[in-house]
Amino acid sequence: MAMAYAALSTINEQADRRANAAATGCANCAARDLSVCGAMPSGDMSRVASIVSHRRADAGETLLSEGDKAMHFLNIVDVTVKVYKLLPDGRRQITGFLYPGDLLGLAFNDTYTSTVEALTPVKYCLFPRRQFERVVDEFRPMEKQLLARASNELVAAQEQMVMLGRKTAQEKIASFLMALLQRARRVNKASDSVVLTMTRSDIADYLGLTTETVSRGFTRLKTEGWIELCAGGKVRIRDTEALAELAAGADC
Amino acid sequence: MAMAYAALSTINEQADRRANAAATGCANCAARDLSVCGAMPSGDMSRVASIVSHRRADAGETLLSEGDKAMHFLNIVDVTVKVYKLLPDGRRQITGFLYPGDLLGLAFNDTYTSTVEALTPVKYCLFPRRQFERVVDEFRPMEKQLLARASNELVAAQEQMVMLGRKTAQEKIASFLMALLQRARRVNKASDSVVLTMTRSDIADYLGLTTETVSRGFTRLKTEGWIELCAGGKVRIRDTEALAELAAGADC
DNA sequence: TATATGCCCTGATTTTCGTCAACGCGGGAT
DNA sequence: ATCCCGCGTTGACGAAAATCAGGGCATATA
Structure with a gap:
């Protein structure tokens, strides 16, 4: 909030x-x-x-x-x-x-x-x-x-501040998606997807990254099979566990 | 505050x-x-x-x-x-x-x-x-x-957040010193020095950097003649203007 | 239909900062 | 005094992310 x-x-x-x-x-x-x-x-x-x-x-x-x-x-x-x-x-x-x-x-x-x-x-x-x-x-x-x-x-x-100061690019992106997912779940308990209403540039400026890094980050999460990029900015989270762990900054 | x-x-x-x-x-x-x-x-x-x-x-x-x-x-x-x-x-x-x-x-x-x-x-x-x-x-x-x-x-x-997400190492260090200076000046209006009660490691964890980068940053500010490192963690600011400009993130 | 524009993605290269390592110094403990 | 240990500094190296550049796709505009 x-x-x-x-x-x-x-x-x-x-x-x-x-x-x-x-x-x-x-x-x-x-x-x-x-x-x-x-x-x-x-x-x-x-x-x-x-x-x-x-x-x-x-x-x-x-x-x-x-x-x-x-x-x-x-x-x-x-x-x-x-x-x-x-x-x-x-x-x-x-x-x-x-x-x-x-x-x-x-x-x-x-x-x-x-x-x-x-x-x-x-x-x-x-x-x-x-x-x-x-x-x-x-x-x-x-x-x-x-x-x-x-x-x-x-x-x-x-x-x-923890996110901006101490997380890696990949962890920042995971954190961002998890935060959006949690918000979505406050409305729809069983939701497994989020809609990105903002551009890559906005996300970058939120996470302290560049658009290119954000884009590459999404691609990597996709190729790892953890998320799915759908039309209309919709992102389906396929492996909540993995994403949450990455977001939390676990030691790997 | x-x-x-x-x-x-x-x-x-x-x-x-x-x-x-x-x-x-x-x-x-x-x-x-x-x-x-x-x-x-x-x-x-x-x-x-x-x-x-x-x-x-x-x-x-x-x-x-x-x-x-x-x-x-x-x-x-x-x-x-x-x-x-x-x-x-x-x-x-x-x-x-x-x-x-x-x-x-x-x-x-x-x-x-x-x-x-x-x-x-x-x-x-x-x-x-x-x-x-x-x-x-x-x-x-x-x-x-x-x-x-x-x-x-x-x-x-x-x-x-702006500092952590968008400032360079050097700008972060300058911002940190300027913030301390402003605090010092609320007590003693004409003060031109601050005392660092925390270690380099603490400063690094505050600015989202490593101790080495913080140390190098101080050294560089010193060689540029903008600050002076005295005993007891005391730092004398010699060029407030320059430091403030750097801290603000001016385009150079 | 053609053209332009904004957004997203991807590759090559550069740079900043982190990592690893070593050294000096000063204070505290033995 | 001697030994540590923590702290600060510096150098060499490496990696993560920024920068630079280009290309595709969709939507808007002529």
Whole structure:
């Protein structure tokens, strides 16, 4: 579960059509239980709904940029976005991919410290920062929820550091696939495949590698019979055991 | 400011001598303003003092281990500790060095997710987990403080990811020195030197390098005249500009 | 239909950093 | 004092991954 700038939650279609509609939208939000809004009692959801506005963005569109004034708290929605930071010469590090229910934490700083870009057409909720903070003040469980998420995010970030600092290219790729698989299994328990909505270049920038190395890594996993590359970016994991062991960094 | 398992705050000598003393210790704590305790009104510090116990550890001693049940919230004290995670085959990634006032966040999970080890003899406060949570419940500003710190830690963690994933060995070393310098300058504004309390091996495991590469990196910075290596692990930064530029990852 | 563009893969070569090995130094123990 | 042992440094070598280059395929565009 990535935490960076916003929480991702699916807005249902009706709510989206009448954007800024106060009453019904948020209470019926498909991703409500996934997001911080899950901490709100149903009866009080109108309080949230009253400050939210709903937006959509096309693939490749930038939702917010590093360095911008943090005016809003984003609660992202449908499908996936990537969060990244750039070095002056253009080197890029993707710090996370966000899915529905994930939280965008940099809302607590004055300026955004990363850039967020849509991987696919995406729907998201926008909370004016001050108002969102007021709602959090009013509903203590929401604050607790935020703290719990932040804590989880920190643990995930440390895991990510181990990966970036100490794993080999092959282990990084295996780790990436296993993380995606575990996410898929939270939705569909018996799933044995993942869909890569991001490009090889995105994966490379997430793992601290080059696109070529990522490509070769996938090929090698394929020739070893551990994965299968299907159409539409779908990857079927054929040997979960082996992949998990590689991902964990076993001594071979 | 690293966040992992505890907050670091300096206990004054008296307080340390009568460990577990309820009344005076915490209110006079030298690091109180640096730690989460700073959010407590002075009058209520006895509430904190009533649940704390004070400990000390020698250099190299392990304060807590990855996988242990998280029974306590640590609030570390004097000088420095390192926080790390291990891969099955022994590869190590240090996720942070903690200084007085830093917060150890993994208190919100059921088991510790990293190991914490003293770099030098260290004093620390120990809060029983449940009781600490109760105090946080009672004092809302403390919860806010925790959330703010967690948020800052996440930003720092993302910065660390950029470093691990996208910077060269030389840039990593420069970044490390600059981070230490900035910390030194928060205490002594005009400082132009830092003291390395950790070994080359620790630095390597923090930067995702080997000791040899770290050593060569220091040597190169020295021969370029940007730093000076003095006795006692002291490093004098002679060209802050150059070092900062290298650390930032400028295109050369 | 032809052309262009972006993405993915693969090969050849280079470079950075890791590995292996050796040595000096200083502090602690005997 | 002498012996260790851990730490830091340096050199020679090797390997993993980056860089450079090209080619195929699909989708978009003219």
